[in-house]
Amino acid sequence: MEILHTAAALQAYTENCRRAGLRLALVPTMGALHEGHLQLVRAAAQACDVVIVSIFVNPTQFNNPDDFRLYPRLPEADANMLAPAGCTVLFLPSVEEMYPKPSVMKFDFGALERVMEGTHRPGHFNGVATVVGKLFHLSRPHQAYFGQKDWQQVAIVQQMVADLAFDLELVSFPTVREADGLAMSSRNRRLPAEARTVAPRLYAALQLAAEQLRQGASAAAAQQAASAYIASEPAFTLEYFEIADAQTLQPVSGWHPGQPVVVCLAAHLGGVRLIDNIVLQP
Template sequence: MRVIHTIAGLKELLQQHRQEGKTIGFVPTMGALHKGHITLVERCVAENDICVVSIFVNPTQFNNQEDLRLYPRTPEEDYELLRSTGADVVFAPSVEEIYPGPDIRIFDFGLLDKVMEGAFRPGHFNGVAQVVSKLFAFVEPHKAYFGEKDFQQLAIVREMVKQQELPVEIVGVPTVREQNGLAMSSRNQRLSVEQREHASEIHRIMRESTLLTEEQSPDQIIHFVTGSINNVPDLRVEYFGIVDGDSLQPVSTWQDSGNIVGAIAVYCGDVRLIDNIRYR
């Protein structure tokens, strides 16, 4: 496994593989790797000749500087973990390497980035699009792998690829959960043992809500989920929306769409967690 820190070094290595006719898969991460990331990497290894993993904590997608400062960084542990997965290349650039100057590009995703995460983290998805578009330009992958836990991010990346007509297939991979149901996240490292147990109620309550759709409207389900989670110690719902899985716009009845998803953000103490569940 090669660890590369420069764009020039990455391009030179991948050009050699391309000339040999090899397919290139790509998993962009911000490090602090867990089983969810490893599932993406293993899928990438299985489906491509060369698997590239990036580790880069992207400053332009953080609208909270304290969150950026506290984001866990564990490069040596990450490298060790990736060696065991069969990854071929790790791209671990500095901020200066990715942003030699300010990136002033503004992306237009219509209504996709105006709801849920976009409403509560202004500028977040523009930052995501900035870094992912840069990474795609450096790696030029045939396939790129993203977790479905970041449901809205996946929709944004698909839209960006469509708008820019990029020759990359975006592969969504199902959310990986801890034994108690909590969606795996690098931020889980900041939770105490007790908080992890409380946070497991997020998925349990959302799962329970899927059994109520025959009797309750989307608005009633939102009220049930929000109230139930807010009654759990340490937990505070920032938003919970039930939306069309393609447009990400709210639905008012279960007949509005054949693809309906509930997406949530919850603070557990001062740690912000996201999750989602499919209703239709």
């Protein structure tokens, strides 16, 4: 596994791969890797000749300075995990390398970003689109791999790929969970022990809402029941609980078997902000 630190080195490497007719995959991450990330790397290694994993804690997508400062950074441990999973190249740039000058570009994803994360984290998706766009340009992958825990992010990136005509396929994989149901996340490392014991209640709340929808309850009733379940544990501060069309992310009144619906939440627990979702497919 090669480790590259500069944009020029990555561009030169991928240009050589392209000329050799190799198929490239990109797995963008912010590090502090877990099994969810490794699932993406393994899938990419099966589909492509070269797997590029980027690790970059992107400052432009954080609207909370403390969250950026406290985000776990474990580059050595991450590198040790990546090679056995099939990573060919680890791209580890500095902030100065990715942003030699402050970015002034502004993205507007319309209705896709005016709900959920977009409402509660102003500027977040502009930062995501900026860094992902840079990574796409530098690595020129045939495929890019993302996890569905960040469902709205996947929808935003998919829109960017279509609007800017990136010549790549976006591949997304279902959320990987701990044995007790908690969605794997780099931020889970920051949970105090007591908070970690109640964290799986978030997934249980999503399951509760999904089951009510399957039984014919309205979105409002399912949302109310799940929110009340979360509120019964005082350690949680619920930020949002939304039931939306899985493609447009706009609110729905209920669910029928012909409509893909996503149930999403964000909550604070033990000083850590957690997100999760469940998808009800046709």
